[in-house]
Amino acid sequence: MNTRLAPYLRVILPLILQVVFFQYVSVGGGWWYLGFHLLGILLLPLQRSGLSILLFSAVFGAAIDFTCHGGGLFMSSAVLMGLFIPIVNRLLAPREGYEVSDQPTISLMGSRWFLVRTFLLLFIHNTWMFSIEAGRWDLLLLAWGKATASTLLTTVIFALTLLLTQRKTRSR
Amino acid sequence: MRNLWNLITQYHIALVFFALQALALGWFVSSHGYPRGKWVKQSLAWQGAWNQKLGQWSRLTELDALNRELLTENAQLRSLVYAQENEGRELSIYGAQVVRFTWTSSANHFILDKGTKNGLRSGMGVSQNGIAVGRIIETSDAFSLGLPIINQEVEWSARIGHSGPVARLVWNAPDISRAQLQDLPRSATFSPGDSIVTSGFQGYFPDGLLIGWISDETPEFDGQFLTVGINLAADFRALNYVETMSVVDWESIEALSQSTPDAGP
Numbered sequence: 001m002n003t004r005l006a007p008y009l010r011v012i013l014p015l016i017l018q019v020v021f022f023q024y025v026s027v028g029g030g031w032w033y034l035g036f037h038l039l040g041i042l043l044l045p046l047q048r049s050g051l052s053i054l055l056f057s058a059v060f061g062a063a064i065d066f067t068c069h070g071g072g073l074f075m076s077s078a079v080l081m082g083l084f085i086p087i088v089n090r091l092l093a094p095r096e097g098y099e100v101s102d103q104p105t106i107s108l109m110g111s112r113w114f115l116v117r118t119f120l121l122l123f124i125h126n127t128w129m130f131s132i133e134a135g136r137w138d139l140l141l142l143a144w145g146k147a148t149a150s151t152l153l154t155t156v157i158f159a160l161t162l163l164l165t166q167r168k169t170r171s172r
Numbered sequence: 173m174r175n176l177w178n179l180i181t182q183y184h185i186a187l188v189f190f191a192l193q194a195l196a197l198g199w200f201v202s203s204h205g206y207p208r209g210k211w212v213k214q215s216l217a218w219q220g221a222w223n224q225k226l227g228q229w230s231r232l233t234e235l236d237a238l239n240r241e242l243l244t245e246n247a248q249l250r251s252l253v254y255a256q257e258n259e260g261r262e263l264s265i266y267g268a269q270v271v272r273f274t275w276t277s278s279a280n281h282f283i284l285d286k287g288t289k290n291g292l293r294s295g296m297g298v299s300q301n302g303i304a305v306g307r308i309i310e311t312s313d314a315f316s317l318g319l320p321i322i323n324q325e326v327e328w329s330a331r332i333g334h335s336g337p338v339a340r341l342v343w344n345a346p347d348i349s350r351a352q353l354q355d356l357p358r359s360a361t362f363s364p365g366d367s368i369v370t371s372g373f374q375g376y377f378p379d380g381l382l383i384g385w386i387s388d389e390t391p392e393f394d395g396q397f398l399t400v401g402i403n404l405a406a407d408f409r410a411l412n413y414v415e416t417m418s419v420v421d422w423e424s425i426e427a428l429s430q431s432t433p434d435a436g437p
Contacts, residue, residue, distance in 0.1 A: 051185055051188060054188050069317070071200050073196075075195070075196035079196060080193070139345060
């Protein structure tokens with residue numbers, strides 16, 4: 001694959017897959033929401049500014065809202081996750097900081113870094129999304145249960161996807 | 173001025189975040205949790221076409237074509253039967269296929285493969301095998317978007333049996349097999365297993381279409397009214413071929429209703 005195009009494809013492809021296929025996936029009676037477009041946001045380069053991550057997240061979320069009739073729900077959740085991406089990146093930064101060539105993938109940053117980062121960010125996204133979607137206080141506990149289950153399963157799926165699709169390179 | 177500019181540049185991410193959140197949540201709140209508006213029509217046209225393609229790929233036998241023919245024929249027969257049973261009052265019924273249905277959210281919706289060019293319009297009721305399922309809220313040329321009974325943003329007018337009292341039917345997420353009949357007079361007499369049917373007051377459905385049955389839960393008292401649990405008749409996980417309907421003379425009824433002295437401007 002052309003190395004210049006790869007970073008863009010890595011971000012856009014999950015969004016296309018979500019719109020075309022994964023929006024129809026309904027597993028476990030709503031207990032597992034697979035937001036595959038979120039993988040695209042999570043794979044935005046580490047050097048991206050907080051502002052551009054926010055804007056990317058908003059566009060991705062709005063695209064899903066537009067195609068899945070979410071009415072702003074996915075945009076709101078993606079924007080919240082986008083706000084936390086630089087914060088979580090700073091929290092998990094190696095002692096010597098990130099290198100210019102670092103990318104947020106398992107092959108470059110290691111599986112532990114990827115799993116913790118993905119879990120934290122997806123948890124923020126899913127908790128917000130399921131809570132708003134619940135619409136009633138008495139459904140909040142159920143919503144948080146769904147958010148936790150979805151986060152765990154989606155983190156595993158994202159890790160497997162990267163393990164299966166990315167070349168093995170050095171791990172930090 | 174310089175201080176204001178410094179403040180904006182210092183907190184620009186927070187400002188953009190709040191602006192985007194306001195936009196997204198404003199969108200969500202203005203749509204009352206379910207999609208409507210101009211953008212829905214465009215989205216519906218694209219998504220409906222894609223959903224239909226996906227559906228075509230998955231259809232491996234000619235059984236589907238046969239089902240469609242039967243659906244159309246069934247719709248015509250139901251129209252005739254209704255007209256005969258109701259002294260000439262007409263009911264337009266059209267067959268359609270569900271190309272998308274969500275049942276895991278609290279604001280569920282469905283998409284049908286027929287639109288305005290097939291005679292469908294917003295406000296039509298949707299049923300499956302004589303059981304009320306939902307209503308259409310938006311149509312494009314070739315597709316329609318609808319809200320099922322299992323959407324907690326909408327209410328339905330329902331009656332106990334064919335001559336019992338009328339009450340509001342609402343769905344409380346997340347159980348898709350149960351709903352509640354609210355504002356029922358305390359004097360109402362009923363037993364578990366009694367059928368709940370459409371009242372016909374809202375104009376989406378004719379009267380007498382089955383919605384479900386009274387469950388064996390103890391009714392809740394709320395002042396002068398009762399709230400009763402309902403077991404819904406429709407199997408929302410198995411929706412496929414449905415019928416859309418509208419009472420043909422509903423516009424005349426609405427016009428009469430508007431012309432009464434109490435009716436507002």
